[in-house]
Structure formats: structure tokens, C-alpha cells
Amino acid sequence: MHHPPNPLLLYSFPSDDLPRALADFVLKAQKESIEKKGRFTIALSGGSLPKQLKELINDPTVKWDKWQVFYADERVVPLDHPDSNHNLCKSKLFQHVPIPPANIHHIDPVLLDDIEELADAYEKELIREFAQKDSARFPVFDLILLGLGEDGHTCSLFPGHELITESDRWVAYLEDSPKPPPKRITLTFPVLNHASRIAFVAAGAGKADVLPLVLDNPEERKLPASLVKPAHPGQLYWFVDDAASVNVAFSKTPFKL
Template sequence: MQASSAEKLVVVEPTPSALADRVAQAFLTRVKARTKNGRTAHIALTGGSMGSTVLRAVAAHPKVNRIDWSLVHFWWGDERFVARDDQDRNALQSREALLDHITVPAENIHEVAGADSGLSLDEAAAAYAAELARFGGQEHAWPSFAVCFLGVGPDGHIASLFPDRSEVTETDAAVLPVRDSPKPPPERVTLTRPVINSSKRVWLVLTGADKASALGLALAGASYTNVPAAGAKGRKRTIFFVDQAAASEVSEDLIEQVY
């Protein structure tokens, strides 16, 4: 399939492992291109098992040390409001998978405050928004991510934007506190859709047959209030990286063979 940059692309690999390797290769290629002339690259990471699998594949890639990581800043699309050493924490998972294995300056890693930081949930969200604003431009009070990684839940949620909740329709804030999350832990901090959709590239990575319905609805143009993944869109590219099981409901003519 030949697609314009405005369209959503679907890239399929047979297994989660093969998919992680392909995403890792694409990621390193993109970061290398972005930073080759000394430009800064802002990256938004995601949590979950597949997010960590991709980052481990990046860490193991032979080209990982060809990147000038001092030019790369890491953020997270959402974070569980737990202690910094809690294994549920996205930032901890990302550190163990990749960040602790590359020469990225500590000041380039922008974590949400933990529940043990002394800040309340609302204060942690406000502090994260303020940190984003330090790197904002004339257009937005946040950086435009070169790549924004997103996981997708079986219910179609992205970051901590869950179906039919107020957070998914918020447009006046960059960061929100989330309480009573339908998925534990109950307290979280999340980026909003305007921040996600100002990214140059949004890459949604999902595996498993339980994600097939959400993927099909997102590609079919479902309402983003009901299926938040349907509302995720990068300014240059939006790519769904999926394994064969998740792609079971995707029409062949939507699958990109060459990306």
C-alpha cells in the first residue's frame, strides 16, 4: 500500500519479538536522522510489556552506540503514581530496559514525580507540565516529540486516556492527574491529546489477539471518546506496529509492506 503522510499506516510482523526488532530498527534510524546535524530529539516513551520489549531490542541493537544520546530527551506519555522504585512505574521499566544502558545525560530524562516525592498527585501533574513548558516553543507549551510511542489497551485506551472519561476530551491542559483509573494502579499522570497529536510521529505498538478489536475500531474511524486510539495522530506519520495476532481484523489493503 502506498500512503500519504496524513494516513495511518499498519506495519505487521509475525511475532512480538520480530515486531520489537523492527520497531527498534525504525526508531534508531529515525533518531539518527533527527540528530545528525546536532538537532535535539524529544521522545515520549510508553510502559507495559511491549514498551519494555521494544526498548530492550533497542539496547541490544548493534547501532545503539552510533547515536549521540546527549541530543535525545526522554519523556513518558503517562506514568503510574507510585513510588519511584515500584516495578509498576513506567520510568523504572524504561531505565532497566534501555536508559541505564546508554550514555544519556541524567538531565535528559524527564520523569513524573513519584508518590514518594512529597508531591501530591495534582502537584506531580503540574510539575510535569512545567517541565514540558521549559522545552516548549512559540506554538505550544511543550516540545514536539520526534516520536511518541503509545501502547493500546484492549479497550482502546492510550497513555492514561481511557474511553468515555473526561481526560480524553481535555484540550486546555498539557498534563492531567487521573484518579480511579479503570486499570490499576488507580492514580496516574497523563499527557493530553493535544500534546500527543503535536508529535511529528505517533507510533502505536500493540500485540495479541485481545487488541484486534481495538485496532480495527481505531482504523475504522471510531470516535476517539469511545476508542482513544482512534484519535491519536502524528503531524507527519501515524503508524500502528502490530503482530499477526493483533492484525487479524485488518484488511490487507491497509497493511504497509515497505515502511
């Protein structure tokens, strides 16, 4: 049984309870961000994450008109393609809530045939939202929600890939993803690690083996998920279900915001 370093903001729940706890966490981040600067900037991943956000759909405290949504990574496919993270988030969340379409920042489908220009255009979309309002070298998201791959990847940042060392670009592209589809764009580690809050969301027995490796990862292994280390100490959270955390020993204290 793996014992993670302490303190670790890792919360484990029965699978049915995970979405409510995650929603409460998102709502707290939303409230603090809107009170501070009048908007809430969030980056979302695909995979199983969107369905974990289902508790937000009927929650009257969500200020959808204040949300500015980006994607932590995206597959270079049409917006209505089954592999599209935007399509997944739309079907599981956004089509059920009154968020203004202009507040959802997706890739430009006109540029699918030129991946370099596509990535540049998405970076410019980030610049429009952040550079005029914030003075940081990199955008500072209020919250980034990340998934965890069984190989330890997060976003489209894969073990052993050259993008792990990218230090300048906000948005990078790859044409050789080890998981299909091969063409993707992704936020880079500097962007991830400048976020005010990052929360990993991992559910299911398929994550049970990789989770302890990520939580206590030797530098030489360089699992991408373990390279997420926010510049704001104490602002990295893990929301997992009990099936995913079965190989992790930690004190299961009550979840409190």
C-alpha cells in the same frame, strides 16, 4: 475481516521481527531530529512497549546523549515501584545504555502525596525543555511511542473519561483510573496530536479484537486511541505483530523507511 481506510501506515510483523523494525523507525526519527535541531525528544509509554525497544540496547548508532526522554503517562507510585513506567523503562532499556540520567525526565517522587502539584511540576519540566526552544502552543515531540489497551485506551486516557476533552493542559492527572493503580498523570490529546511522529506499538492476540475498532472508529464511540490524529498528516504509524493484526486486512507490503 476488517479493511482499514487507505492509505494506512500499519506494518505487521512476526513477533520476533517487530523489535528490529521498530528500532529502525526510531533511529530514522533520531537521525532526522538531531540533524535538524541537535536533539531528539521522545515520549515513551509503559506496558509491553519497553521490551519492544530491546534492539536499541546494542545499536552503536543510538546517540543517547542527544535524547530527551519523557513519559506519555506515569503511575503515581515511587520510581522503584513495579507499577512505575519509569522503573519498567529503566529495567528494560535505560540501565543497559549510556544515557545521561539528567536526560530522563521522570516525575518528582517528593510530590507523590499531592497529585495536582505533581502534574504541574511535570508540565513545568516539559516547558523547560520545549518552551524556550520552540514557539508552539503545545510541545512538539519528535516521536511519541504509544501502547494500546484492550479497551481502546492509550496513555492514561480512558474511554468515557472527562480527560478525553481536555484541551488546555499539557499534563493532566486522574485519581479514578479504571485500571489500577488509580492515580496517574498523562499527556493530553493536544500534546499527542502536535507530535511530529506518533507510533502505536501493539503485540499479542489480546489486541486482535480492539485493533480493527480503533482503526475504523465511529466518532460516537470515541475510543481514545482513535482520537490520536496528528496535525502532521501521514505521521501516524502502527507497528503490530501478526497476532494483533489477525482481524485486519491490508496489503502486507515490505516495510520501508
